[in-house]
Amino acid sequence: MTLPNSFRVAWEGVMLNKLRSFLTTLGIIIGVAAVIIMLAVSAGAEAAIEDQISGLGANLIMVTPFRSFGGVRGGPGGGGPGSITTFTYDEVLFLSQNLNNVSGVSLEQSTTQTVKGGVSTLNSVSIVGVTADFLEVRDYEVGAGRFFTHAENDATQRVAVLGAGIAEDLFNDADPIGQQVRIGSSRFTVIGVMAEQGVVGATDNDGRIYIPASVVFKKFGGTGFGGDRVRMILVKAEDGDALEVVMDQITALLAGRRQIDPNEPNFGVRTQQDIVDARASTTAAFRSLLAWVAAVSLVVGGIGIMNIMLVSVTERTREIGLRQALGARPRDVQRQFLLEAVMLSLVGGLAGLVFGVAGSFIFGELGGMRTELVPLSLPLAFGASAAVGIFFGYYPATQAAQLDPIEALRRE
Amino acid sequence: MSEFVIEIHRMTKTYGEGDIAVHALIELDLQVERGDFVAIMGPSGSGKSTLMNIIGCLDRATSGLYILDGEDVSQMNRDQLASVRNRKVGFVFQSYNLLPRLSARKNVMLPMMYNGFQNWSEEQRSDRAAELLELVGLGDRLHHLPTELSGGQQQRVAIARALINDPSLILADEPTGNLDTRSSAEIMAIFHRLHQQGATIVMVTHEPDRALEAQRTVNVLDGRVVSPESEMERLVVS
Numbered sequence: 001m002t003l004p005n006s007f008r009v010a011w012e013g014v015m016l017n018k019l020r021s022f023l024t025t026l027g028i029i030i031g032v033a034a035v036i037i038m039l040a041v042s043a044g045a046e047a048a049i050e051d052q053i054s055g056l057g058a059n060l061i062m063v064t065p066f067r068s069f070g071g072v073r074g075g076p077g078g079g080g081p082g083s084i085t086t087f088t089y090d091e092v093l094f095l096s097q098n099l100n101n102v103s104g105v106s107l108e109q110s111t112t113q114t115v116k117g118g119v120s121t122l123n124s125v126s127i128v129g130v131t132a133d134f135l136e137v138r139d140y141e142v143g144a145g146r147f148f149t150h151a152e153n154d155a156t157q158r159v160a161v162l163g164a165g166i167a168e169d170l171f172n173d174a175d176p177i178g179q180q181v182r183i184g185s186s187r188f189t190v191i192g193v194m195a196e197q198g199v200v201g202a203t204d205n206d207g208r209i210y211i212p213a214s215v216v217f218k219k220f221g222g223t224g225f226g227g228d229r230v231r232m233i234l235v236k237a238e239d240g241d242a243l244e245v246v247m248d249q250i251t252a253l254l255a256g257r258r259q260i261d262p263n264e265p266n267f268g269v270r271t272q273q274d275i276v277d278a279r280a281s282t283t284a285a286f287r288s289l290l291a292w293v294a295a296v297s298l299v300v301g302g303i304g305i306m307n308i309m310l311v312s313v314t315e316r317t318r319e320i321g322l323r324q325a326l327g328a329r330p331r332d333v334q335r336q337f338l339l340e341a342v343m344l345s346l347v348g349g350l351a352g353l354v355f356g357v358a359g360s361f362i363f364g365e366l367g368g369m370r371t372e373l374v375p376l377s378l379p380l381a382f383g384a385s386a387a388v389g390i391f392f393g394y395y396p397a398t399q400a401a402q403l404d405p406i407e408a409l410r411r412e
Numbered sequence: 413m414s415e416f417v418i419e420i421h422r423m424t425k426t427y428g429e430g431d432i433a434v435h436a437l438i439e440l441d442l443q444v445e446r447g448d449f450v451a452i453m454g455p456s457g458s459g460k461s462t463l464m465n466i467i468g469c470l471d472r473a474t475s476g477l478y479i480l481d482g483e484d485v486s487q488m489n490r491d492q493l494a495s496v497r498n499r500k501v502g503f504v505f506q507s508y509n510l511l512p513r514l515s516a517r518k519n520v521m522l523p524m525m526y527n528g529f530q531n532w533s534e535e536q537r538s539d540r541a542a543e544l545l546e547l548v549g550l551g552d553r554l555h556h557l558p559t560e561l562s563g564g565q566q567q568r569v570a571i572a573r574a575l576i577n578d579p580s581l582i583l584a585d586e587p588t589g590n591l592d593t594r595s596s597a598e599i600m601a602i603f604h605r606l607h608q609q610g611a612t613i614v615m616v617t618h619e620p621d622r623a624l625e626a627q628r629t630v631n632v633l634d635g636r637v638v639s640p641e642s643e644m645e646r647l648v649v650s
Binding site for chain 2: 002005009012016318319322323324325326327328329330331332405406409
């Protein structure tokens with residue numbers, strides 16, 4: 001039998017019982033759509049994490065105590081959970097005075113306070129102590145007024161820069177610059193308002209107030225800011241090429257000051273790429289889990305096809321007998337039923353592609369989660385559905401081919 | 413070309429082995445000349461059906477020789493037998509066996525799908541099918557589905573299907589078994605016409621009236637062919 005003929009006969013078989021074919025195909029549709037959506041969801045999650053971390057700013061180096069982040073750079077050891085070594089504000093100043101090839105050194109020490117200003121009182125506002133390099137380190141911009149200077153920071157001036165959201169909440173349309181705000185029990189003068197940023201990741205950057213780090217550590221002694229210890233130092237290298245050099249400098253300087261072996265530091269020095277990589281390995285595990293779950297649903301769809309093909313072979317035994325009597329060889333019969341199974345799965349695969357792509361967008365738009373279509377997942381899922389059709393269609397087709405024409409013709 | 417379409421020598425068909433072996437055919441001999449119209453008769457269990465299946469190349473004998481239209485088919489495998497059925501045998505079944513979802517014309521074209529007339533275009537095949545339907549008097553029913561046709565009409569479609577590959581042998585198994593007298597007569601008339609045009613027909617039947625319409629009758633009893641005379645003797649003796 002010629003191939004076009006085989007295709008036509010197989011298609012007629014599929015169309016013989018439309019509802020049944022559709023229901024059988026549904027298993028594959030769901031399987032393929034699940035593969036595509038699952039991969040899109042996990043790729044979206046990865047991208048969101050990556051954005052969040054790279055949102056910290058480019059060429060950024062994070063100096064952290066051990067065990068505050070995933071991966072560790074700088075060798076083993078470094079103390080257990082009880083001996084976490086944070087940093088002092090002096091160490092931050094020391095680094096900022098002695099590092100070369102950097103465009104800024106900052107820290108972010110935050111707490112929440114009640115804030116009064118203008119006509120409003122706001123509870124649980126995020127107050128962040130930063131250095132004057134903060135804007136440079138984070139690539140942030142001021143929308144109105146100015147940020148505080150090194151001189152103001154050194155002189156522990158009580159000045160504040162408001163997030164765009166806070167400024168609006170406190171002063172509405174009035175100009176907040178030069179106004180007083182009360183943070184906890186202290187008065188601050190507003191000297192600037194940050195440019196509007198919106199929500200990045202899970203953080204509302206417009207809902208923060210920035211004050212000089214010196215005020216946090218020298219005036220308040222870190223009260224309410226998690227003690228007088230700095231939890232993380234942020235260093236921005238001049239450019240990407242300087243990253244390694246700066247990291248080595250940080251390790252050498254801090255280790256020298258602490259009088260410890262630079263090869264066994266009790267702090268970690270990492271770039272955001274290191275963190276991205278560490279996160280990526282966990283999301284990769286998550287992704288492969290999702291992919292397996294989706295693959296299982298494809299296999300279940302395949303079993304559905306096998307089931308319906310076995311029923312079909314039984315129901316059409318007489319037709320098979322007739323075709324054999326008219327000259328169909330066993331392989332002609334086998335091909336007919338195998339093609340039928342493959343067609344079911346391919347039609348399912350195609351519909352699954354459409355639903356998968358549409359589903360990914362709908363999830364992204366309405367589900368509140370970020371999805372990113374993985375281009376490779378489309379041929380992968382489609383190919384898998386074809387393979388499922390061949391694999392699960394083979395047995396029923398072989399059963400059909402092996403029928404004895406005399407027996408088959410006698411069947412009612 | 414051989415003068416015989418069917419030459420069967422000392423054919424035996426045994427089901428099972430040892431003590432439980434059943435001998436359906438025992439050293440059976442049968443020749444059918446080209447252009448012959450033979451009726452095969454016999455009570456159930458006589459081996460009549462087994463003989464018909466072997467003649468139609470649906471089954472193989474345990475031993476013996478079967479030459480169909482000059483081709484020794486006794487030792488052929490399943491694929492070769494399928495090809496022989498396709499090219500040399502036109503089947504007409506008691507229950508018509510049309511595919512319900514195909515039109516009369518598509519049903520007639522079905523055997524061409526399997527190697528027959530491979531080099532014919534779709535149009536030529538379609539024309540050929542229409543011609544044959546015309547021949548059996550269904551020129552106006554080309555696009556009807558089997559369910560839209562009477563039993564007699566369905567059987568005529570089946571005869572057209574049997575003729576499509578120009579077979580050396582038309583093998584009809586109780587072709588009028590499901591039909592009323594009038595339709596039966598119509599079917600038999602078609603067979604007579606085909607016979608007159610030179611077709612070789614083997615018809616299995618249990619109706620003596622139908623058998624009488626054939627050129628000759630072969631009686632099968634207990635796996636052997638018995639002559640009418642010896643059959644008569646047997647009846648007289650008992």
